[in-house]
Amino acid sequence: MSGQKHGPVYGRVALIGLGLIASSMFWAMKRAGLAGEVTGYARSAETRATARRIGLCDRVCDSAQEAVQDADLVVLCVPVGAMGPVMEDIAPLLKPGATVSDVGSVKRHVIDAVQPHIPEGVHFVPAHPLAGTEHSGPESGFSELFDNRWSLLVPVEGTDPDATARLRALWEGMGANVDEMDADHHDLVLAVTSHTPHLIAYTMVGVADDLRRVTDSEVIKYSAAGFRDFTRIAASDPTMWRDVFLTNKDATLEILGRFTEELFALQRAIRTGDGEHLHDYFTRTRAIRRGIIEAGQDTDAPDFGRGQKK
Numbered sequence: 084m085s086g087q088k089h090g091p092v093y094g095r096v097a098l099i100g101l102g103l104i105a106s107s108m109f110w111a112m113k114r115a116g117l118a119g120e121v122t123g124y125a126r127s128a129e130t131r132a133t134a135r136r137i138g139l140c141d142r143v144c145d146s147a148q149e150a151v152q153d154a155d156l157v158v159l160c161v162p163v164g165a166m167g168p169v170m171e172d173i174a175p176l177l178k179p180g181a182t183v184s185d186v187g188s189v190k191r192h193v194i195d196a197v198q199p200h201i202p203e204g205v206h207f208v209p210a211h212p213l214a215g216t217e218h219s220g221p222e223s224g225f226s227e228l229f230d231n232r233w234s235l236l237v238p239v240e241g242t243d244p245d246a247t248a249r250l251r252a253l254w255e256g257m258g259a260n261v262d263e264m265d266a267d268h269h270d271l272v273l274a275v276t277s278h279t280p281h282l283i284a285y286t287m288v289g290v291a292d293d294l295r296r297v298t299d300s301e302v303i304k305y306s307a308a309g310f311r312d313f314t315r316i317a318a319s320d321p322t323m324w325r326d327v328f329l330t331n332k333d334a335t336l337e338i339l340g341r342f343t344e345e346l347f348a349l350q351r352a353i354r355t356g357d358g359e360h361l362h363d364y365f366t367r368t369r370a371i372r373r374g375i376i377e378a379g380q381d382t383d384a385p386d387f388g389r390g391q392k393k
């Protein structure tokens with residue numbers, strides 16, 4: 084499907100928040116002709132000016148209300164903590180039969196914050212593309228971001244199956260593989276696979292920075308691939324990640340608790356010279372990596388920040 088002309092799935096799509104994900108959605112929708120017209124709104128005048136300059140969106144509007152007028156699909160592409168307030172602002176202008184979706188990295192909080200503002204006759208289908216980079220802003224997007232990556236749909240109780248099917252067609256047209264998942268399960272899975280790993284990367288880079296004596300030149304000069312991956316991840320947008328941890332609090336605390344228990348056990352093994360424990364542990368984790376590769380699920384290119392390729 085990716086890269087092919089597909090034909091419109093929605094007449095008019097509105098993107099609210101014009102950063103990495105919205106700009107990648109715009110270029111991916113254009114690539115396959117998935118939308119008749121795409122309007123866009125971002126809070127800052129500077130972002131709107133950049134969007135106009137680079138041709139991001141068919142029409143950039145100066146208010147969210149203007150952007151959503153007559154839209155068949157509205158996608159909230161703002162940090163998770165901003166989803167509720169943005170939804171409240173646009174609610175009175177949504178047309179009956181329209182669908183509201185989002186791309187937030189946390190689902191339970193977004194559902195609780197957004198759903199109360201969804202007007203009668205408007206559908207709500209939360210979503211989360213499992214694709215991104217450490218870059219942000221309107222110039223960071225590219226049309227291939229979602230190719231062969233998962234996008235999870237998290238329909239809420241009573242969601243119209245036709246609205247869900249149409250959103251699925253959009254994500255598939257943008258190159259993604261689509262699955263459906265319950266919100267709480269999503270938040271726990273993502274706490275393991277994405278949120279806690281990001282926190283560990285932030286911590287590791289912070290520790291290196293605390294040891295400035297060592298890091299001033301050597302960390303950069305001698306950094307091996309593992310640490311370089313940490314620095315890439317730790318360069319991700321601070322607002323976005325602050326909101327992820329504030330809103331997926333229970334699941335990340337649960338996983339962090341387990342993580343620290345295992346870390347203490349490994350620390351003890353190092354202190355007591357328990358090589359068997361270390362060897363067994365590393366053998367188990369190696370098998371997991373090999374399982375991912377054998378299942379053909381290692382879709383991440385090593386260079387996540389592939390830059391702009393439209």
Ligand SMILES: NC(=O)C1=CN([C@@H]2O[C@H](COP(=O)(O)OP(=O)(O)OC[C@H]3O[C@@H](n4cnc5c(N)ncnc54)[C@H](O)[C@@H]3O)[C@@H](O)[C@H]2O)C=CC1
Nearest residue numbers: 100101102103104126161162163165187188215216219220
């Ligand atoms: N960056 C990533 O790798 C991924 C991010 N996500 C989710 O996608 C959403 C957007 O993330 P990115 O595109 O990476 O962020 P970004 O930082 O590139 O863009 C966010 C945009 O929202 C705007 N914005 C912030 N608050 C706003 C408000 N109150 N009203 C209107 N606009 C506002 C910002 O000015 C910016 O244009 C977040 O909820 C994030 O959790 C999902 C998958 C991957």
Ligand SMILES: O=C(O)C(=O)Cc1ccc(O)cc1
Nearest residue numbers: 188212213214215216217387
């Ligand atoms: O850049 C990376 O390593 C990522 O993990 C991208 C990413 C970030 C946040 C998400 O909710 C989904 C994907």
